[in-house]
Amino acid sequence: MKHSRLILLLAALLSLNLTPITTVLAQVSPKSLESLVIQQGGRKKPYLVFTEETLCSLSGKTALTLNGQKQDAMTLITGLWMSPDDSWKAKQLILVSNLPLRQHIGLDPLRKLYSWNQLTSNEALAKEITATAETRRRDPKAKLVGLQKEASDVGMRMGLFESLLKGDDFKIIMPLSGNDWMTSAQIDPTEGKEIIEFIDSMRSAWTQNNATAFNQSTDRLLSLQKQVGGLPPDWKISLEVAYQKAHPFRWAWILYATAGIVLLLSRNSWERRGYQIAWLLAGSGFLLQAAGLLSRVLIAGRPPVTNMYESVIWVAFGTILFALIFETIYRAGSFLLGAVPVAVASLILADSQPVILDHSIHPLTPVLRDNFWLSTHVLSITLSYAAFALSLGVAHVALAQVIAGKKPTAILYTYLYKTLQVGVLLLATGTILGGVWANYSWGRFWDWDPKETWALTALLGYLILLHGRISGLWGGFGLAVGSVIAFMSVLMAWYGVNFVLGAGLHSYGFGTGGFPLVATFVGCEILFVSLSFFRKQKLRSV
Amino acid sequence: MSVHGTAGSTGSTTKRPLSRAAMIAERQRRSSLWRLVHLLGSLKLALVLLGTIAIAIATATFTEAHFDAAVARAWIYKAPWFIAWLGVLCINLFAVTLTRWPWQKKHTGFIITHYGIILLLTGAVIGSKLGFEGNVTLRTDGQPQRKIVTDRSCIQVESPSDSYLYLMPLDTRFLHTSVASSKYLPVPGTALRIGIEAVSEHLSPQPHLAPASGKAAGTGILLDFSSGMMKQTLHVGLSTGEGSPGIYDFFGRAAITLASNAVALSNHDPEGPQGKKPWLDLIPGCDGKSLEYRIGRGASVTSSGNLHQDDQLPLGWADWRLHVTKIATNSAVVTTPAPDEENTQSGVPGFRAFLADQSGEKSFPLWVASGEVVPLVLGKEMVRIGYGLELRPIPFSIALVDFQVPRDEGTETPSDFRAVIRFKNTKTGAEKEGLIRMNHPTSYPGGLLANMTGFNYKFSQAEWNPRDLKETTLQVLYDPGWLPKWIGSLAICLGIATMFYIRPRE
Incomplete structure (x- = not known):
């Protein structure tokens, strides 16, 4: 009986696996192109990465369903390159993510993807883009806001589509002199005869759906690219391809979440074993995440904290790191239980919002190109966020107990205090290191830049929290409530300055979007704290 | 715990x-x-x-x-x-x-x-x-600089007692004054005071008509050109007198001319330098109270007629309208700074000041725009005052030897900024070169002790001009508080x- 069930399950799994294979067979697979080196956005990267990043900028996704067929980024972008005919202009590829903009220009509020033809024939959009261009012409440094910013983003995506269709982005050959790589169309027809031939044969193999011929031509193109030279080392390309395929951070959060569930379930029964399993799961997730971060470090050649996406991943990593260190010392379980929701939420957020949190690795703005300061100032600041995130998690464990009608143990509040200490030390050090760096790069130690100011505000908030506790002004419960409230100032320093205020010198981290999400989070926290207050009062009166 | x-x-x-x-x-x-x-x-x-x-x-x-x-x-x-x-x-x-x-x-x-x-x-x-913070803009083809522009606004007063320049911090943005409650500043070394009775953030040179005699005297007119579409109003003053402008160049797209008679006007040859551009010709009437106007394009006249003071006229150039605000004989055009509240996007900050003595007597108030020096006269006393960002002299000169902006491969995005600076000690004439890169400032006089204590001028990359790579702006910091x-x-x-x-x- 058991065996037959297993066979059925296997068969079901196999049939699931068969579907993608058949769809891929419908078109020549561009897989042989994945490690072709392409120059784009100021660096050289594998073709696989290029296609996923490009499709993500164009459509906000790394795979699309076109004519009922799911196509991955490689197939879709290669299709644009190999057969750039007008039929593409009718395909719904271009993202219009902003709902108010869609309503303003009369597009379907429920759909996000539109075709080039639909967008170019939209007069309201054209008007909006012209207005944006006019604003930019008057003041090249003007900060675009609201609909103008959204329209400008759509305009950029339309520009990207045009340049893809023209083949301008497929820069695959190093020139004899200079540093700007060329597309096959830019190559001198006599000098680059071979390359043009290969591309032509790839094109005809692609349109005739001849896999053998296509793979032969791509192999020849790849070896020719090696002959011409100017490529990054092989290991770097292979590593980046592997990193792009592996999605280590996705696996990490799955492991963390499992660890959290095991921990929750084992609170009462088979305690020891459950704790060990949770440790093991969280530890493996941590190692996986470390490997992913290390890959990014090796690929980019710098610490992995240079944009919002990286810092979210890093803070999740730091939270688990501190939790594991504390667990090693105290074997309490509460650190891990507090860290897991924070890490899982952060990693899911990073994975699911590629438009707001850009995954791609870009060259840095000149002021950030200093690995010493990046790894001291930025790492200590973000690690302090991680410690505070852990304190947020531990505070939640305590407050949840209060809400459940239990009195948290004194030791739990001591643990909370210890996580806060780590955060305060790191935030103070990081902020001061920032002053020293600013003294070098901008020529002053402190100038009340909003990012500086909010880092200080957060630090002052946590100092109040600690001082009030040691003086006995509030007890453990107050400390827990304060940890949740003070974390809002961390959110402001981390997200708010860059995405809400959008002012000051830390402009390289600026972005838009995610506000409703953050506001919801803050709202939920306020609700949670109020509920715990209410329950505490009730418990006291009983 | x-x-x-x-x-x-x-x-x-x-x-x-x-x-x-x-x-x-x-x-x-x-x-x-x-x-x-x-x-x-x-x-x-x-x-x-x-x-x-x-x-x-x-x-x-x-x-x-x-x-x-x-x-x-x-x-x-x-x-x-x-x-x-x-x-x-x-x-x-x-x-x-x-x-x-x-x-x-x-x-x-x-x-x-x-x-x-x-x-x-x-x-x-x-x-x-x-200490102080400031900046200095240098050009590879420019003169060495000996002064640093600080971010502090100040008023500059030349005292008639010792002809010395006194600097007093003053920021018009945070000054609340009126004719009734003026802010007073002392003129050092005298019993005089400077009174500030109004401030504006939008001063621009505005034409006025002033009485004149001799060759300078002519029929003067003040015109307002306004466009709702462009959200702009231009104030134009023209006079037939010598030394006053008789022609106004309208954004290089049209010419506005005032001439005492038709003979003096251009014949609007389409082959001439003005080609087929639109034009507006104005001739003062004999009564001194009216203007004869003709509007045309190239050789053809599109409309003509007479105008009086306070008359308005659509020009047919987009939605631009002409408003005659003043016509006066025996006058010349004088340009002085004045607030232009219609065009709040442009102009410079400044204030209106007068000179007052102990008896309470006041001079005629004048507008002082940022970057200008204005003499205030009360009886026999004259005090020159200026307004602007404070300039700090430094004991050495700095010159830009070379400026390079390397780019990220295959893009126009800068990857660094590299400026080679030559310092020259004003007293000894000793020269020293330094390289400024992003995150790597250079200091003068430099050396471990100066760097540690902050008795040192530190130059960091601040701004650049993408359209002119011969120019760079450096941030300058002198911070004796660095060690503590x-x-x-x-x-x-x-x-x-x-x-x-x-x-x-x-």
Whole structure:
């Protein structure tokens, strides 16, 4: 009986696996192109990465369903390159993510993807883009806001589509002199005869759906690219391809979440074993995440904290790191239980919002190109966020107990205090290191830049929290409530300055979007704290 | 739990020998000085200070995002009350270390941290009082510079007593004055005072008609050209007198000419330099109160007629309209700065000032625009005043030898900025070269001692002009408070670490 069930399950799994294979067979697979080196956005990267990043900028996704067929980024972008005919202009590829903009220009509020033809024939959009261009012409440094910013983003995506269709982005050959790589169309027809031939044969193999011929031509193109030279080392390309395929951070959060569930379930029964399993799961997730971060470090050649996406991943990593260190010392379980929701939420957020949190690795703005300061100032600041995130998690464990009608143990509040200490030390050090760096790069130690100011505000908030506790002004419960409230100032320093205020010198981290999400989070926290207050009062009166 | 050895703290305080707590209570009972120390060093005061500072600076960041960094600076960061508050914080920090007297080993981290903060703030005060920040724009084909532009606005007064230039800080953005309540500044070395009765952020040269005689006298007119579409109004003054403008170039797209008679006007040859551009010709009428006008394009006239003062006329150039605001004989056109509230996007800041003596007599008030020097005359006395960003002389000259902007591969995005600077000591003539890269400033005179103490001019990359790669702007910092800041910073970090993680063996 058991065996037959297993066979059925296997068969079901196999049939699931068969579907993608058949769809891929419908078109020549561009897989042989994945490690072709392409120059784009100021660096050289594998073709696989290029296609996923490009499709993500164009459509906000790394795979699309076109004519009922799911196509991955490689197939879709290669299709644009190999057969750039007008039929593409009718395909719904271009993202219009902003709902108010869609309503303003009369597009379907429920759909996000539109075709080039639909967008170019939209007069309201054209008007909006012209207005944006006019604003930019008057003041090249003007900060675009609201609909103008959204329209400008759509305009950029339309520009990207045009340049893809023209083949301008497929820069695959190093020139004899200079540093700007060329597309096959830019190559001198006599000098680059071979390359043009290969591309032509790839094109005809692609349109005739001849896999053998296509793979032969791509192999020849790849070896020719090696002959011409100017490529990054092989290991770097292979590593980046592997990193792009592996999605280590996705696996990490799955492991963390499992660890959290095991921990929750084992609170009462088979305690020891459950704790060990949770440790093991969280530890493996941590190692996986470390490997992913290390890959990014090796690929980019710098610490992995240079944009919002990286810092979210890093803070999740730091939270688990501190939790594991504390667990090693105290074997309490509460650190891990507090860290897991924070890490899982952060990693899911990073994975699911590629438009707001850009995954791609870009060259840095000149002021950030200093690995010493990046790894001291930025790492200590973000690690302090991680410690505070852990304190947020531990505070939640305590407050949840209060809400459940239990009195948290004194030791739990001591643990909370210890996580806060780590955060305060790191935030103070990081902020001061920032002053020293600013003294070098901008020529002053402190100038009340909003990012500086909010880092200080957060630090002052946590100092109040600690001082009030040691003086006995509030007890453990107050400390827990304060940890949740003070974390809002961390959110402001981390997200708010860059995405809400959008002012000051830390402009390289600026972005838009995610506000409703953050506001919801803050709202939920306020609700949670109020509920715990209410329950505490009730418990006291009983 | 508490590693702090705070007086009156809960939890771990039971371990402290009772005699110490009793001694602390006893000295407060006996001495009012100790009571004061404990009051000033109280934790409640610390919490109030930290809380208000946190709220104030958080508010300031929103002010900055919605208004202007300068407003946030004036109201909060650089406001006297904020500086005073930081002063009280220092007293609190100092007093709290005294309350622990006699110090024990466990107080090491606590004392280092609190003194570190005081030292850091002291360094900041020294830096802002004795040091300065500014910038200097250099060109590879330009002259060496000997002055730094600071970010501080000031009024410059040339005293008639010693012809010396006196600088007084003044920022029109935060000055609230009116004719009824003027702000007065003394003229050093005299009994005179300068009165400021109005300020404006949008001063621009505006034409007026002034009485004239001789060859300079002619029929003068003042015209307003306005466009709703462009949200702009132009004030134009023309006169037939010698030395006054007779032609106005309308954005290079049309020509407006005032001439005493038709003979003096251009014949509007389509092959001529003006080609087929539109034009407006004006001839004063014999009565001195009207104008004859003709509007045309190339050789053809599209409309013509007569205009009087206060008449309006659509020109047929987009939605531009002409408004004749004044016609006057025997006048010349004079251009002086005046507020232009219709075009708030343009113009420079400035103020309207007059000279007053002890008897209360006042001179005719004049507008002083940023970057200009204006003489104020009262009786026999003349005082020249100017307004603008303060220029700081430096004891050496700086010249830009070379400026390079390397780019990211395959893009126009800068990957670095590299400026080679030549310093020349004004006294000795000794020269020195330095390379400024992003994150790698260069200093003058440089050297370990100067770098450590901050008695040093530090030059960092600040701005560049993508359209002109011969030009770069450097940020200049002279900060004698650097050493206390640095030591204070180090003390804070080490102090906190000691307090949290190093337990003394007792």
